[in-house]
Ligand SMILES: Cc1cc2nc3c(=O)[nH]c(=O)nc-3n(C[C@H](O)[C@H](O)[C@H](O)COP(=O)(O)OP(=O)(O)OC[C@H]3O[C@@H](n4cnc5c(N)ncnc54)[C@H](O)[C@@H]3O)c2cc1C
């Protein structure tokens with residue numbers, strides 16, 4: 299079995315700051331990490347590899363520095379890694395991203411058929427959760443999103459059974475391979491890299507494809523040109539004009555503070571009075 | 583790369599000359615999502631928002647209902663009219679009994695191609711995001727995911743879709759200039775619910791989806807309903823008491839539950855608290871958790887990081903308890919108590935119990 303995992307290098311969003319005056323993103327010094335959700339997908343692929351001796355290839359589209367994301371994936375146990383990089387890919391939205399990734403996957407599959415494509419649930423910079431569905435649609439593969447468990451892979455019959463998180467419950471779905479799976483967060487924990495894998499990852503000769511190598515002829519389908527959406531404005535959330543009214547009392551005793559709060563709240567927001575109805579039964 | 587804004591300058595405006603093949607695209611469509619016989623509230627929120635967009639554009643608002651039978655679809659259409667739709671496209675087929683990507687994508691794509699809306703909105707649920715991604719790719723049009731604000735650009739009648747990016751640190755407004763329909767998904771509870779007006783009605787246009795069960799590759803073997811329906815309760819709760827890392831120890835979280843019981847409220851939490859295992863993940867509020875819109879939100883021991891804020895700032899009244907007067911939560915809370923939550927929470931529980939006892943006596 300051949301499993302392809304799409305990973306993306308993203309800026310660690312916890313460390314992004316907005317310039318207070320110019321309102322632009324200050325990226326300098328913000329470390330790049332592998333999109334955390336993609337590590338969940340990678341771990342799920344590696345678990346299938348442990349069970350079935352599958353081959354795991356990781357693929358990323360990004361700037362040349364994204365190479366380090368691939369090496370990270372190799373150090374965890376991925377077998378092969380491909381970097382899709384070209385200035386022409388820059389500025390891609392989800393439609394253009396899935397076009398380029400799908401083209402690369404077609405090319406990979408010429409060498410060795412792909413049974414499963416894994417993506418993360420979403421990225422932490424784009425946050426769209428659309429690239430996985432886009433890839434599936436472009437490749438005519440079955441799509442299984444928000445998968446929380448892989449119950450069974452039957453290579454002989456070419457079938458896979460999974461559990462998918464849906465609204466109000468879990469769907470148990472069976473479909474035909476090849477399929478695209480987007481993996482739900484929190485369903486596993488990434489393993490530790492082993493010494494031999496870390497050495498191999500450092501020495502590994504990455505496959506690097508530019509637009510032409512990936513077999514993409516039509517430049518109007520990729521990058522900024524291939525993106526129907528345009529960002530017209532980027533801005534920081536407006537601070538509320540009004541800051542909190544700080545409740546103060548002479549005594550600063552909890553009971554007095556709370557009494558003052560309640561009096562204010564019920565006067566200024568009368569509907570709150572009616573909204574409060576204590577629970578009859580105690581919860582367990 | 584995906585919808586991440588460029589680092590220096592936003593892309594700015596491209597000239598908006600709509601391709602002639604799209605000039606006939608008119609109207610606002612809302613996909614009506616339903617589970618287990620009930621419409622997902624996000625669809626009502628979208629109808630409310632879609633109504634405003636349609637009025638601004640001077641066009642009709644249509645609901646799109648996919649269901650297994652005419653009987654089920656009719657009830658859903660009626661609800662769509664009560665919440666603002668002028669008409670509904672109703673596609674019924676046994677293969678649409680439960681959500682699967684392939685038949686839903688095919689049916690919705692066909693309806694869009696036939697009736698040509700300029701805007702198509704879906705809820706950013708597990709169903710809506712699955713479906714929207716496939717439909718947008720099939721139609722080769724733009725899709726803005728997880729929006730928190732929708733407006734019409736006065737210059738060019740485009741949908742201006744605003745969404746958080748970089749984990750909620752920033753917002754960006756996205757346009758789909760030269761493609762139609764303009765698609766967007768919107769998170770539940772971001773928009774308000776419109777009034778339900780049972781005197782409203784509209785036209786139903788029957789669609790005849792061309793589906794054959796044998797051709798649908800994916801089969802549903804089983805549906806395991808969630809035992810605990812807390813999820814829905816939290817998103818739609820009127821009052822929420824939420825605790826953060828400032829409560830210091832898991833047993834202190836009991837104080838949050840006690841106050842919640844006194845108020846008939848739901849319990850929420852920040853991510854670190856969930857990660858520490860003090861409460862279950864379905865109670866996490868924020869960017870990677872739930873969006874809530876209660877009438878009252880009491881935040882105890884919460885700093886007010888932007889990733890938490892985006893999930894709860896839609897609350898009518900926010901009360902924050904935090905000993906640090908400079909905690910960011912005081913920048914957007916309605917009321918603040920600068921003190922130790924371990925002392926304030928029990929006092930609140932007692933005060934609210936007294937209040938409700940007095941209310942009961944009064945009636
Ligand atoms: C991609 C990404 C997604 C995220 N998604 C979410 C999300 O969905 N939801 C979320 O909540 N977070 C999310 N986070 C995390 C977020 O950035 C913050 O780290 C988190 O919200 C902080 O939680 P907290 O307020 O409980 O803890 P802290 O920030 O540690 O704040 C604790 C507060 O308690 C106060 N305190 C101390 N002692 C007391 C006392 N005795 N009584 C009362 N208060 C006291 C302190 O002054 C402090 O302000 C996300 C982060 C990233 C990077």
Ligand SMILES: Nc1ncnc2c1ncn2[C@@H]1O[C@H](COP(=O)(O)O)[C@@H](O)[C@H]1O
Pocket residue numbers: 304305306333335336357358359360392395399416417418419420421422424425426427428429430583584
């Ligand atoms: N540039 C990229 N290279 C490789 N995989 C990607 C890229 N962008 C997105 N993906 C994959 O698609 C998933 C969803 O991304 P997004 O739609 O941006 O939220 C991610 O978790 C990745 O697995």
